[in-house]
Amino acid sequence: MSATAHRVTAPFGTRPVPVTSRQHHGPYVVLACADTAGPRPAAGQFYMLMGTRWGGGEDERPFLPRAFSVLRAPAGTSELQFLVEDVGPGTNRLSELAPGDELSLLGPLGLGYGGPREGRRALLVGGGVGIAPLAIWQDQLEGEVGVVLGFRDCNHAAGAALLGNARVATDDGSIGHHGLVTELLEDELDIDTHAEVYACGPPAMLEAVRLLCAVREIPAQLALESGMACGFGACFGCVVPTKSGYIRLCVDGPVLDARSVDTVVFAGGGH
Amino acid sequence: MSATAHRVTAPFGTRPVPVTSRQHHGPYVVLACADTAGPRPAAGQFYMLMGTRWGGGEDERPFLPRAFSVLRAPAGTSELQFLVEDVGPGTNRLSELAPGDELSLLGPLGLGYGGPREGRRALLVGGGVGIAPLAIWQDQLEGEVGVVLGFRDCNHAAGAALLGNARVATDDGSIGHHGLVTELLEDELDIDTHAEVYACGPPAMLEAVRLLCAVREIPAQLALESGMACGFGACFGCVVPTKSGYIRLCVDGPVLDARSVDTVVFAGGGH
């Protein structure tokens, strides 16, 4: 990652935090909690989350904690927000949590985004639940920021309200631009090439962003996903292939410089 | 069991039923559900229960369903009531269920109580959560019935309200007779020997009842407990030693004639 990539170190050990609110945005749930014992995270960092009613779901899972980018960490508060899409037993349990419930949390973890280099305009590109780390990043960035977001449909596009001034694309055209978010990205880059791209989303989207930026020689920072057991470098399970071999995404990512990888589409990565 | 012991057969397979109410009686929870697909059970029969949020508790349990005597099954309704004491991960999950939640249920199972023989007076003897099968039995019995119940303390004795006209003993004397429920039983037997005793409770209590009735040559039907995996004779796990060897408590009990056993205190039995 670039020299500017940011890591806030974490308190050692998981800590229980109270859930303070749960809000629905289309199919997504925004879960807020009060993390009085932890530091304010950097944008792009993530936490490992676990509910107190873990286990007993599909195939008797979940057992391990689950990784979530921090969606928002309002300065001057102890609040942490996460964006959860129910895709399996872990996210299912987390989506059910309500104010008063307890959440077990480890973090902040990983390397976050680095600031735009050489006075470039920040351009945030998100797909689906991948918009999460872009919200906190928009909160922290100064000056005008471009935001283009892609969703499956109008229902999912409800998530766009979590960022400011977002241009939206949907696969089915039910709202915003009918097509791919990378088409909106091309638009933005046509207007201003002096940009640094910050992307998070499904592998196919990230790969399109990577290619597009590679061709136009635009620096891009990609927040990837991979299956994780621990989140703090202990299990060696979360590796992704890079030009310098496998790296553990939890400690050497999740934000990677687009130029460090040959592709972001690989077995076991992403959703 | 005596020839009068009663078995109502069960629909094949577990069925989901809605929880309709949850009430606290001291440390006990009375869970009611609407079992529209099942028959009315006999007193002393039991059901295997499982919540939809099973698993993930202490030691990643519960996994198997749990056995519960039916507390009450009001005639002319589809309601089933169970009395739950939170003693581990399974009862813990069940105690948390609230109206609207779903319960998975198999039953009625096992052999229930047989009616009093030779015009004897029914004398119900319960200890702790073991009062459950006595409530439905009291509902079904005709004529005057004696009820003596033992509890740890005044808090637990709140359960006595579930039966009518009960005489109560507590270990700490905080309410009712200060002493053992078997002392109340002796009282009752001193008044009327022509009795048939129906008992359910911890092994030590049942053993005391068994001995007392053996000495006085009073017929007694004891509802026992043992660890169960299936409840329908499939696993051979719930055996208890009787004079004729091991029997599966789930199909040949849980109600046993006191004369069929040498003792009810054995490894792996009861609480």
Place this chain on the structure above:
Amino acid sequence: MSVEFCGIELAHPIINASGTFDAIAARRVFADQLDEQFPFAAFVSKTVTLAPRQGNPPPRLWELAGGMMNSIGLPNKGLHGYLAHDLPELAALPVPLIVNVMGFNRDEVAQLVRAFAEHEAVAALELNVSCPNVETGLVMGADPREVVRLLDAIRPLTDKPLIVKLTPNASDVPAVARAAEQAGASALSLINTIRGMALHPRTGAPWLGGHSGGVSGPAVRAVALAQVSAVCDAVQIPVIGMGGVATGRHAHELMAVGASLVAVGTESFRNPAAGERIAAELELQSPNTRIPVRGNLG
């Protein structure tokens, strides 16, 4: 989804695992509904031994993460009790009957096989070889040579299909499988339970009356899949896969690695009708998932 297994017609590929369903007790509990909705395509009896056994002292059960452990100790009425009392009742079931037998030495197994060979109601025999040979001290099913010696002795005794049930507690299960195939086994079944132990939470003494026990249920599913896969790669004869199956997808996965039939054990304890549900779910499995390619339906 009807299938043929060792010449036996089955309505679907889901059967019960030995010792996890007592059809006779279930008839007492569920009355006619059991036969009407019988959840398995064949019925496998609990292990029958030559002499009656009362089984291990309680406690016999222990619950664990995603499964359970048992030390039931093979209680059964013995060969003669089974023939007199159980066989007639089981012969009346709406599905073919597979009898599981175990002997503590070769001669005992031979006696059992000989006794069942002549009974028409018995469609096949399953040999439980997860026990120590009292003569050699070796677990018959953990050692390829023991299995060959056993099959050499009993294969000539019957034309009925002989299914050898393998133990997972072995260094090289495929080697045992190959040995059984070469010695004339008609089919293989696995996995039996995995050896485990638990202590009494308060006293620290062994919890199970039988001291150690066998682990089953979802907790062993990944281990079962690995062993079934390795065995299917090693032999040509049909394989009955089992271990932690709770859904049609689980059954489908065992078949995807080569199993011809799938047995359901522990899941029946959570729901006696589980076999029926699993068979229905299996039928709905997406054809995207790789389907068995081995022509091994015997």
Place this chain on the structure above:
Amino acid sequence: MSVEFCGIELAHPIINASGTFDAIAARRVFADQLDEQFPFAAFVSKTVTLAPRQGNPPPRLWELAGGMMNSIGLPNKGLHGYLAHDLPELAALPVPLIVNVMGFNRDEVAQLVRAFAEHEAVAALELNVSCPNVETGLVMGADPREVVRLLDAIRPLTDKPLIVKLTPNASDVPAVARAAEQAGASALSLINTIRGMALHPRTGAPWLGGHSGGVSGPAVRAVALAQVSAVCDAVQIPVIGMGGVATGRHAHELMAVGASLVAVGTESFRNPAAGERIAAELELQSPNTRIPVRGNLG
């Protein structure tokens, strides 16, 4: 609760299981708090091989009922990378260092042992023998003779304690344990992961990049307890018990059947500070529970 193990002073009996805690990465994540609150009484490194290894392709993880499965494939910097980069950092930890090594033949193991023999920072060596010997094809740790040949070759190379880490995928683990003891092992550790497999939910192809993997966590705890118990009954040398330990009671149980130390693996993934909690819980365990009676603290 301070204990002595093979002549090494430890503050308590809880250590980490090899490959489940990377103290160097954890320092980057938790900064000074890691050393200040170091959760283990000794630190065991992930397996070091002679040549560097990049490990298996992803996916490397699978979650299952009460546990997980991994096919990490022993990625490591190789002996020279470890000596140059990791050893100095690990030597600075507040606890003794145990280095886990693996070779694909006896000569490789010998080179590794010789290299670490001279390093003062290394308190003991753990031999991971859960891999096939590429010369014989036999899994070294599944066969008593292989273990004896290995120890005959390397025992003379160092005075440091040699801990042999046994594989659970063997017919007769106590036999391997006895062989290791007779050939000069200072201590034994078990269990390593149990071989398992999972399929991709959509494609049906093997999920893990390494095809099969190793099961760990609470799902294996009963199996671990049975094997640790059997091994402790079979040998006099100290035993490090592991497999599914998540609480002080679990640790206590392994010690009740004879383990001198207990290693925590998978539970650290759920909480990096689990070791600290488990050690504290262990200290509170009721003396009612049977406590270790073997004088086997080396």
